[in-house]
Amino acid sequence: MAGGRAADVVVAGGGIIGCFVAYYLAQRGVRVVVVEATGIGSQASGRAAGIITPSWGPVPKEILNLHPATFRMHVELATRLPDESGIDYGYELIPHVRLAFTGAGAAGLRQWQREREAEGGRVRWLAPEDARKLAPWLTCEPLGGVVTEIEPQCDAFELVRAVARAARRRGAEFVAGRVAGIKTEGDRVAGVSLEGGATLSAGAVVLAMGPWTGLAGEWLKVRLPVAPQRGQLFTLSEGADPTAGERVGVWSWDLGGFILPKRIGGTIIGTTREDGVGFDRSVTAEGRRAVVANAALISGAVSEGAIVSERACLRPVSEDANPLIGAVPGWRGAYVASGHGGNGIHFGPVTGLAVAELIADGKSRFDLTAFRPDRFGVHAACARSGAGA
Template sequence: MLERTDVVVVGGGIVGTAAAYQLVDRGIETVLVDEDRAGSATAAGAGIISPPTSSRRENDDWFAFAELAAAHYPALISSLEAAGIDDHGYKRGDMLSIARTPAEAETIETDLARAQRRGASVEEISPAEAEAAFPALSGVERALRFPDAGRVDGAMLTAALDRAARAAGLTAVDGRVEAIHTDEGAVSGVVVDGDRLEADRVVVAGGAWSGGFGDDLGCSLPVSPIRGQIVHLDGSDIFETPGDLPIVGSVADNYIVPWADGRIVVGATREHDAGFDPRITAGGVQTVLDSGLRLAPGLAEATFEEVRVGLRPGSPDGLPILGEIPGVDGAYVATGHGPTGLTLGPYSGAVVAQSIAGEEPTADLSAFDPARF
């Protein structure tokens, strides 16, 4: 292993890998260290890119950042494709937001007014149009169509970013960062599996495990795991072209994401008391299937394939923890994205890289300042 580098990125999920990619693209020597823990949120996530329909859509600070993050995707994908990487797992398409009860229809009305006020692309469509667009739906009361949504396979995009970054000079290390060292108020290096690696800067992007570095950096990083269980079905027998179907979300906060290979992803639980336990549970699977089949009864004949589990990094206020850590020169953090990591992750990595490179970040990060804790 190297003895010295400019930057160490801790965590090889979507956020850390995006940061590493952006850093080496700027000519900054970077080492990415990842332990490949069970329960990685990146690999399990459904990958919906649609800020106006997110569970966090009511928060203006989150939404403003999420809009920039969604807009970052096309340029990022173009850069990967220019490097000859086409298997990135990203696709643009429609998202439908569905109400099935009068109470849910009131939420649709609120969401429509909010989206229009913010200038988002949205139109109301009839229940019949919604059910024609996604034939497994039934009993739709009201529906909105968001044409600027997208979906991303988190594992595929992370692998694509990793390949591009390695081609640009990234050093990737399989291992565990056991400690971050500081000297006179500045980062001096890390310890990886017992070996010291000197560095001037470090980015903590360890997802749900990021909070363990708070003591090393003399700060509070109140990140806790939120377990999400997500069911994968095979819809090949009930849909002719699954990849052409829209994403579907219920205002009750469950969702269905179809993919071209026939997968139909149905999610998800949000379990705040499961700790670092990546198990699949009978109750979790039942919850996901019950809500999914309530939304789309036509999926009852789909083949059950698997369940994936991700431990999402949650913060006390539900907002990311993003930027330079106060009082420690060269220490940065990018975590706390909760269930919106695949929406925000690539852009979060980019703005941290901008800060490290001495550039003015392209987003206002004040609401996500680590110092607020």
């Protein structure tokens, strides 16, 4: 790569977001190179639970506005991406049951049900005995529950691989390397420099580095406040899988935690939400205990001894919980797509398409106002003379 390589766009980061940006850029005939430091989908994108729903938990309403579009895109992609890429990414739609164990939880769940119904979602209230019919393996005593049949899931790692391979087949290039800085000429970006000294020249750069995106903000002297939040997930052994093949995901509404059988990769239980641990991606004894304890309230068959594999990864969480999607303030040709928190798999398609439209067409069909990266202001020491690397 010495001497540089010309591309229209360099995408820094090959997680779900960077891969979808590349996919939709390549679809438009844009020459795009994705630079990935540790392997395509090797971080949160390849380790996530793969639930294609915003879960309607503590998610800002602004990003929820993009839910119908990204949901339609996932449904449509599922009809052709496996063929386009040659990769079955385990897409499937199974019922999800959310259970309430306390009076306050039941009231909250009723409210949640009303909201989903108002959106036109197929959701219905379950008496405890009905919940047990759907998931005969339940050993807990809920006050009630809600069942949905509107929340698909997939294997997140296989999805990232599928998107990357389909993008490659459309002409995108993938390079193993770590972006170490942004090359600039006046007020525009001119490419990236990589660790080791190589450079890649390009007319535009997209920062899709997940929780590491804030570091790139420092290169451009712009505040891109995205912080890591650790999540730990565990897979149960087949013999100790309480679902015993019953195809239903079960969530504890008020206590946290889920048991989720997957078409690819077995049954998983999750997850922790740990802020302030920095970039530490270790599984901890405390995390394992907490996740098992919550899942064991759903089924007493879950125990630490039933775990066959474990993983921890980092959600990219922005300062106001909405993602950053759009142009980096003060720099022509610089874009950011990050900060999707616990919902990046779900919002990957709409984000990728929106960024591709911004770059290729100069505007997007989606209202991205709430996600403008300039809403966080600039570094106090913002001065172009100091930017670049």
